[in-house]
Amino acid sequence: MSQEPSTPPQDPPAGIALFDLDGTLLPWDCQLLFRQHVTRREPWRILFLPLFLAALPLAPLLGTSRMKRVYHSYLRGMTTETLARHSREFAPSAVGRMHPPLLDEVARHRAAGHWLILSSASPECYVMEIGRLLGFHLALGTRIGATRLFPPLENHKGEAKTRRLHALLPSSWFGPDGRLRNSHGYTDSRADLPMLGLCEQVTLVNPSPALS
Template identity: 55%
Template sequence: MPFPTDTTRPRGIALFDLDGTLLPWDCQVLFCHRVLRRAPWRRFYLLVFLPFTPFAKWLGAETMKRIFLCYLWRMESSELVSHARAFARELRFYPEVLAELERHRAKGDLLVLTSASPEFYVTEIGRRLGFDLTLGTPVEIPDRLPFFPDLKNHKGMAKVDRLRELMPDRFKDGHLRNSHGYTDSTADLPLLAICKTATLINPSEHLTAIGRKRGWNVTRPTRPWKSKWDRLRRLAALVAGIGRNPGGLES
C-alpha cells in the first residue's frame, strides 16, 4: 500500500538493515541455533547444506538460502511463529544504533526495517523495536514447511524495488526524499544510493573507503567476538546448534 505523503515537507524516512547493522550477527545463524538447541535431530540439515557450500558462488544467495532453511523441514507453521516471537524477544542490539533509531523516532520519521533475513522473524523483530514498516525475504509457509521453502531473496536492488512499489510518491529523480540509510554491507549500496544521507555500521575497509568519498557517517559499535578466530568458532557453534549461548545474546 502506498504511504500518504506531504509533497511540500515530506516526512523523513530512516531505513535500517538488520544483520550486522542493528546487531553483530546474521540472524539466520542465530535463529538456526535456537531451533537446533530445542530439536537436536534437525542437525541433519548440515549433511545437506555443507556439501553445497563450495558451489555457493554459482548457485547464488537465493538458492543457498533455500537450502539452508531445510533445517525447518516439516515444522508446523504455528511452531515457527512461536519460535519467531520468542527469538525477537531474546535478541540484543547495538546500543549506539538503537540510539539512532530513537533519534529518528523522536523526529517523527518513518522507521523502516529492511532485511534480507526471512520475513517470518524479521516481522517480529520490527514489531519489538517499533518500526512502522518491516520488510524481509518472503518465505512460503504452508502448514508444514517443505524441504526447500520457496522464497524471493530481499537483497541488493530487491530492497529498492520493493520500496518503489510501496511508496512511489516518495521518490524523486531516482532518490527517496528526505531519507537516511543504515547498513554494514556493500550489498546495500543500491539502497544507500537512493538515500540523501547514510551511516555505515562497522563497515569493511572497502565500504569505509566508499563512504569516505561520499561523505557518509561511520559508527563502530563493539562486537561480541575477541578476534577473527573467536568469531569463526562462535559461528561454527551457531550453525551446528552447539553451546548454550555462542552468539552472546544474554549478558
C-alpha cells in the first residue's frame, strides 16, 4: 500500500504504532542489503569496502556514528537523484523480506485507524520509501548529508529517536505521564528503550536476553 507522508493532526489519533525496522520488521541489517543493492548496480563502489574493514579494529574508539560514516563511504560522489532512485528500487525487495506476522500487525493497526510511525537508525533515504510502500504516516531514519567520502550524519538511534518524535508530534499526543496516548511500540533492540519509554504497550520481537 503506497502512501505519502502525512502531517500529524493536532488531535491525537485513535492509536499510535511505532515500529523499528532492522531486526523488527526486517530480520536483516537493512544497511547491508542496501549496500549490496547499490554495488550490484555500480560494482566499482565495492572498492570502498577496504576502508570500512580497515576501520573495524578501531570501532571501540570511533563509536557507532563514526563507523557508520566510514561504512557509507561507498556512496561517495553519488548524486541526490541517483541515491533517491536506488532507494525507490530497493524498497520493494526489503518489504518482500519482512516478517509476515509483523506485516500483519502493521495492517491491523492501519485497519484500526492508528497512526503508523516507522523509526529506524538506517538511512532515511530508503526508510521513507519503505514506509511509503507499507502505508506508514511517518518514516524517520538517519539523515545522511552530502555524499563525501565520510558523509556527515546524525545517527537516528536511542535518544535521538525520542527527540525527533517530540519535535515532530503535537504536544497533545502526549499524556500527563509523558507517553504517547494509546501507543504501541515494536522493537528487537535495547537501543530502542528510550522510544519504548514513550509507549503504553510494548512488543519485543526476538529480543536479546539483555532486552527481555
